[in-house]
Amino acid sequence: MTGETDSSHRLRGNYDGMRPDYTVDQDLSAYTAAEHDRWRRLYLRQSALLPRYALPLVAEMTQRLHYEIGIPSFTEVNQRLKPATRWQIVAVPGLLPDEVFFTHLANRRFPVTVWLRREDEFDYIVEPDIFHDFFGHVPLLFDPVFADYLQKFGQGALKAKSLHGLEYLARLYWYTVEFGLIQTAAGLRTYGAGILSSAGELPYSIENPEPYRVHLDILRCMQTRYKIDSFQETYFVIDSFQELFEKTDPDFAPYYAALRDRPHLSADCRLPGERSYGHQAG
Numbered sequence: 513m514t515g516e517t518d519s520s521h522r523l524r525g526n527y528d529g530m531r532p533d534y535t536v537d538q539d540l541s542a543y544t545a546a547e548h549d550r551w552r553r554l555y556l557r558q559s560a561l562l563p564r565y566a567l568p569l570v571a572e573m574t575q576r577l578h579y580e581i582g583i584p585s586f587t588e589v590n591q592r593l594k595p596a597t598r599w600q601i602v603a604v605p606g607l608l609p610d611e612v613f614f615t616h617l618a619n620r621r622f623p624v625t626v627w628l629r630r631e632d633e634f635d636y637i638v639e640p641d642i643f644h645d646f647f648g649h650v651p652l653l654f655d656p657v658f659a660d661y662l663q664k665f666g667q668g669a670l671k672a673k674s675l676h677g678l679e680y681l682a683r684l685y686w687y688t689v690e691f692g693l694i695q696t697a698a699g700l701r702t703y704g705a706g707i708l709s710s711a712g713e714l715p716y717s718i719e720n721p722e723p724y725r726v727h728l729d730i731l732r733c734m735q736t737r738y739k740i741d742s743f744q745e746t747y748f749v750i751d752s753f754q755e756l757f758e759k760t761d762p763d764f765a766p767y768y769a770a771l772r773d774r775p776h777l778s779a780d781c782r783l784p785g786e787r788s789y790g791h792q793a794g
């Protein structure tokens with residue numbers, strides 16, 4: 513999960529010794545007892561919020577993964593993930609250049625950061641750490657429809673680079689994979705990893721009257737800027753993963769052409785006539 517950070521952004525993590533594709537080996541022995549304990553407290557606190565705010569599929573999958581006891585072994589996770597959707601998670605030192613990141617997605621590899629946030633970052637961290645990547649992203653890698661969407665997204669992003677569409681695709685990724693909401697029979701729920709891994713934003717995204725919630729329109733979403741270091745001001749809602757899959761299926765080249773004549777919209781922009789959603793009081 514990253515945002516429109518400037519290049520001077522100091523990277524966390526140890527990038528020495530990484531392979532050409534930016535992967536490293538996860539050294540399970542390097543995690544301290546304090547880190548396993550912090551993981552357990554993060555995991556249990558966040559898991560308790562899922563039944564009320566998360567897409568039921570995510571809550572069920574997280575429950576089945578059972579990783580509350582400590583920081584998981586990526587090898588062990590992959591023994592379960594590969595048979596499920598042919599995806600695997602790969603260990604990385606932290607943020608990757610866009611092209612490297614999307615190349616992994618295009619090959620059904622999800623980059624998961626190896627380090628865990630510090631105690632003073634317990635409630636909020638801007639960069640993706642292992643808790644965000646694992647708790648936020650891994651459960652949905654077990655869903656076949658979403659798993660296919662993510663691979664297609666990576667493949668599309670690599671094409672977008674030549675069409676100067678990467679900035680637009682990064683927004684679509686942000687407002688779906690990281691901060692997406694979905695309408696269910698039980699009401700609005702979240703499936704976005706950035707929300708799922710955040711103790712504050714999970715209730716905020718569903719219950720707070722402040723943010724704007726609007727149905728996902730691909731062009732409108734790609735015009736909309738996003739915030740990287742605060743709760744989102746706009747959330748985009750879908751009715752199903754199938755809808756997401758179908759809306760992103762066509763070739764995006766015409767979209768990028770259309771976007772060149774359209775203005776960038778602020779993160780809190782509200783356009784007349786849009787199908788918006790109210791909040792859902794707890």
Ligand code: HBI
Pocket residue numbers: 513514515604606607608609610613623624625640681682683685686
């Ligand atoms: N790198 N490790 C890592 N994780 C991300 O989520 C990530 C990244 N690099 C780029 C990136 N995300 C963004 O370009 C996407 O969010 C669009």
Ligand code: FE
Pocket residue numbers: 513514640644645648649690705706
């Ligand atoms: Fe993320």
